[in-house]
Amino acid sequence: MKNTFLGMVTLLFAFQLNAQQVTWQCYNVVVDNPAALTSVWDDFMQTDIGKSMSANAIFQYDFASSEFAATHQVCWFSDNPVELQENFVKFANAKTMNTVGIYETWNEEVEQESAVLGQSLIADPSGFSLNFSVLYYLNVKDPATYAAAFTKMKAAAEDSNDGEGTLELHEILAGGEPGVTHAVIVRAPSMADWLENRNEFFSSKTFQDFVKTVRPVSEVLHVVSGSPIKFYNVD
Structure with a gap:
């Protein structure tokens, strides 16, 4: 497998809310079927668990060198670090329960390369x-x-x-x-x-x-x- 540059998950869409500092966490992933991931994520975000999560997004890489395997990132971001910590538990529970098929899609279509924590x-x-x-x-x-x-x-x-x-x-x-x-x-x-x-x-x-x-x-x-x-x- 290509060596993945862990630092490249630096939330390209991270932003600052007024004077507040935004903390973000991202999964750097290889996605075999982007349409399938987006579809199941749309459904997942309509569930009670999805709605309770902090702001998040799916992002794609357009230009990168051959050493970077990742094609997309899935990121959460918030000015409240407690919300980000809670996302870990909520997402783990959702995969365990296979909420709207998120477990199957994640395991069949997504290969996680890395996880990065950062802040603006x-x-x-x-x-x-x-x-x-x-x-x-x-x-x-x-x-x-x-x-x-x-x-x-x-x-x-x-x-x-x-x-x-x-x-x-x-x-x-x-x-x-x-x-x-x-x-x-x-x-x-x-x-x-x-x-x-x-x-x-x-x-x-x-x-x-x-x-x-x-x-x-x-x-x-x-x-x-x-x-x-x-x-x-x-x-």
Whole structure:
């Protein structure tokens, strides 16, 4: 089996609710039949157990290197860590009872590769519904220096794209690939929008100053991209 990059489950659709810090947990999975998983998850989220869970989503990877086996992630997220802990028990009970066939589908169509726990550090809810995301997986040696530079760069980047994209900074707490400590998520309405804004902003003095500041204290290890399929319990 291909070696799976555990850090790539860094919740591409994670977000910040006002000033609250969002914690998230994700399963990185290989899905043989995505339609079957989405269908049974739709049904599962209509049950009492499903409705009682925190916000969650199914996500697909669009671009990744050959070393990454995972095709999708199933993630839960909340500003209340107690809710996330309860999800473990609820999901285990649902599989034991085979609620709406979730046990059969999970075992027949899904191969779990890894599980990762993380939290948002700098994020913005305005980008929650954007359809294309690029993740930069990082090793950060000086988080304070990186965060300060990122905050300045983020403001300039979002001003330059007329509100058509957002940037987020997340920390990997457990389950990440060795060396991966953080992830930067860049969201845009589409891949074309991201490419256009990226090429323009990367040549700017603001971005060059950011690179000069963070290069001594960080390293980009991997870059992947993807898009959300469906969100649940987000109202």
